[in-house]
Amino acid sequence: xxxxxxxxxxxxxxxxxxxxxxxxxxxxxxxxxxxxxxxxxxxxxxxxxxxxxxxxxxxxxxxxxxxxxxxxxxxxxxxxxxxxxxxxxxxxxxxxxxxxxxxxxxxxxxxxxxxxxxxxxxxxxxxxxxxxxxxxxxxxxxxxxxxxxxxxxxxxxxxxxxxxxxxxxxxxxxxxxxxxxxxxxxxxxxxxxxxxxxxxxxxxxxxxxxxxxxxxxxxxxxxxxxxxxxxxxxxxxxxxxxxxxxxxxxxxxxxxxxxxxxxxxxxxxxxxxxxxxxxxxxxxxxxxxxxxxxxxxxxxxxxxxxxxxxxxxxxxxxxxxxxxxxxxxxxxxxxxxxxxxxxxxxxxxxxx
Amino acid sequence: xxxxxxxxxxxxxxxxxxxxxxxxxxxxxxxxxxxxxxxxxxxxxxxxxxxxxxxxxxxxxxxxxxxxxxxxxxxxxxxxxxxxxxxxxxxxxxxxxxxxxxxxxxxxxxxxxxxxxxxxxxxxxxxxxxxxxxxxxxxxxxxxxxxxxxxxxxxxxxxxxxxxxxxxxxxxxxxxxxxxxxxxxxxxxxxxxxxxxxxxxxxxxxxxxxxxxxxxxxxxxxxxxxxxxxxxxxxxxxxxxxxxxxxxxxxxxxxxxxxxxxxxxxx
Numbered sequence: 318x319x320x321x322x323x324x325x326x327x328x329x330x331x332x333x334x335x336x337x338x339x340x341x342x343x344x345x346x347x348x349x350x351x352x353x354x355x356x357x358x359x360x361x362x363x364x365x366x367x368x369x370x371x372x373x374x375x376x377x378x379x380x381x382x383x384x385x386x387x388x389x390x391x392x393x394x395x396x397x398x399x400x401x402x403x404x405x406x407x408x409x410x411x412x413x414x415x416x417x418x419x420x421x422x423x424x425x426x427x428x429x430x431x432x433x434x435x436x437x438x439x440x441x442x443x444x445x446x447x448x449x450x451x452x453x454x455x456x457x458x459x460x461x462x463x464x465x466x467x468x469x470x471x472x473x474x475x476x477x478x479x480x481x482x483x484x485x486x487x488x489x490x491x492x493x494x495x496x497x498x499x500x501x502x503x504x505x506x507x508x509x510x511x512x513x514x515x516x517x518x519x520x521x522x523x524x525x526x527x528x529x530x531x532x533x534x535x536x537x538x539x540x541x542x543x544x545x546x547x548x549x550x551x552x553x554x555x556x557x558x559x560x561x562x563x564x565x566x567x568x569x570x571x572x573x574x575x576x577x578x579x580x581x582x583x584x585x586x587x588x589x590x591x592x593x594x595x596x597x598x599x600x601x602x603x604x605x606x607x608x609x610x611x612x613x614x615x616x617x618x619x620x621x622x623x624x625x626x627x628x629x630x631x632x633x634x635x636x637x638x639x640x641x642x643x644x645x646x647x648x649x650x651x652x653x654x655x656x657x658x659x660x661x662x663x664x665x666x667x668x669x
Numbered sequence: 670x671x672x673x674x675x676x677x678x679x680x681x682x683x684x685x686x687x688x689x690x691x692x693x694x695x696x697x698x699x700x701x702x703x704x705x706x707x708x709x710x711x712x713x714x715x716x717x718x719x720x721x722x723x724x725x726x727x728x729x730x731x732x733x734x735x736x737x738x739x740x741x742x743x744x745x746x747x748x749x750x751x752x753x754x755x756x757x758x759x760x761x762x763x764x765x766x767x768x769x770x771x772x773x774x775x776x777x778x779x780x781x782x783x784x785x786x787x788x789x790x791x792x793x794x795x796x797x798x799x800x801x802x803x804x805x806x807x808x809x810x811x812x813x814x815x816x817x818x819x820x821x822x823x824x825x826x827x828x829x830x831x832x833x834x835x836x837x838x839x840x841x842x843x844x845x846x847x848x849x850x851x852x853x854x855x856x857x858x859x860x861x862x863x864x865x866x867x868x869x870x871x872x873x874x875x876x877x878x879x880x881x882x883x884x885x886x887x888x889x890x891x892x893x894x895x896x897x898x899x900x901x902x903x904x905x906x907x908x909x910x911x912x913x914x915x916x917x918x919x920x921x922x923x924x925x926x927x928x929x930x931x932x933x934x935x936x
Binding site: 528589609613 | 706708710827829830831832841843844845847865866867868869870871873883884885886887889890891895898900902904
């Protein structure tokens with residue numbers, strides 16, 4: 318029983334001290350390595366710094382610290398006479414932060430010179446992008462910044478998941494840094510790029526190793542909802558118009574009846590039925606007017622007031638529809654792209 | 670029936686009209702000048718006396734709800750067909766009426782017509798006096814003879830639009846009316862049996878408010894048991910101003926219902 322209790326207490330103690338020790342390992346190792354370097358204990362400094370740089374995962378050193386550790390390690394190896402190892406350490410520092418340089422107040426000129434030699438032939442690029450942003454299509458741009466270790470040529474492309482180039486953002490030289498802008502459209506600037514794509518930055522140094530950075534981008538379009546079109550005025554709201562044929566017939570009848578009345582008036586009024594021939598001028602005019610009225614009303618409709626009221630109702634509806642369509646067209650044009658950036662992966666190949 | 674009683678009858682008719690003519694809510698007015706060709710003939714056993722000529726005048730009319738009013742005046746000279754004699758012709762009328770239906774109007778009122786013939790106009794005054802039953806003149810009296818007809822008319826008028834459009838200022842209307850005299854007086858000895866007449870015409874609104882009117886009218890009076898007939902035919906052309914009137918179409922109904930706002934998402 319006593320032995321079991323001791324074992325349990327030992328495990329609990331180990332668990333209590335293990336977690337903070339593991340979280341501080343990389344930074345602590347680096348600090349101890351730097352202290353050893355300053356104490357001119359290059360063997361110990363080399364071992365501690367290498368252990369610090371070897372830590373991966375959440376406990377790994379951040380890029381700026383890794384770059385600093387790499388410079389300390391390179392200086393250590395240089396003083397140990399291991400020039401090749403020193404150059405590798407400097408390359409490691411540039412890979413973590415292309416703009417990193419050895420501090421001349423801390424390191425002697427030999428270190429700076431060797432570092433500069435390495436930097437001249439090492440084309441390293443670092444990508445800085447907002448991790449999650451939204452741009453308005455055709456009015457805003459997606460901005461990314463590239464930091465370079467040395468002057469060299471780069472190509473910046475947007476790749477489809479299948480590997481083909483969707484859009485070419487930049488191809489040309491880069492010195493210290495470069496701002497690249499992308500409008501979210503494909504190469505022809507005809508349609509927006511959406512879905513899972515990748516940002517690829519290829520470094521092409523004149524000599525040395527080529528390097529490719531690949532950053533996954535997830536692009537989702539955000540389109541505003543369109544408004545509802547007003548329904549056309551229903552039949553129950555329209556003023557019922559007379560049929561075209563009945564008013565036309567009425568006009569014809571009016572003309573013919575009054576015309577006939579003019580023609581037969583002497584027969585009705587006068588006992589001898591005699592009348593002047595001039596009455597036929599009036600009778601003919603009335604009859605002809607009736608025929609004209611018949612065709613005019615048949616062709617154009619009759620109830621002009623009702624037709625005008627219906628036209629007004631339809632015109633109001635069409636104006637409302639046009640206004641909604643304009644607003645919807647504006648909303649459709651206001652497309653936004655939400656762009657989420659993922660972690661950068663690196664691949665290198667010998668360009669020599 | 671006296672003239673007073675006739676007037677009372679007409680006024681009572683107008684006042685007691687039902688509101689059947691509320692559709693005539695738009696007032697209509699006409700005022701214009703006319704030229705008229707007048708043909709008059711007097712037929713008696715064994716003789717026919719005819720004359721014709723031109724007359725000029727003005728007339729006006731108005732419609733207000735179910736009330737209508739018409740008045741006119743015409744004056745001219747007619748020449749006898751047998752010779753160059755002249756008869757002076759003067760006519761005036763005033764009617765008041767009611768619009769029973771948009772196309773039907775009834776009215777009543779006096780029409781006064783005078784004929785003045787002189788002895789120098791070629792007409793044989795003796796024959797005319799015999800025809801008219803006028804006693805021979807005294808040696809000192811004038812040879813002028815004036816007939817004055819006072820006719821109390823009762824008339825019905827059919828008035829219908831033939832063409833009317835709000836998109837065009839041109840409008841055409843046709844009308845026909847008939848009338849009969851219910852009480853007549855004439856200053857000649859012959860007994861006046863009856864007088865009746867009719868009129869038909871066309872009104873063309875050329876462009877608001879100018880309008881053109883052409884009418885044909887005829888009336889005939891029977892005297893002395895039908896042995897004598899006086900017939901007057903006119904055809905007239907008038908130019909005037911016409912305001913209001915639209916053909917009697919049904920007025921547009923207001924669109925008051927609200928519209929639903931459902932469905933029809935624009936694709």
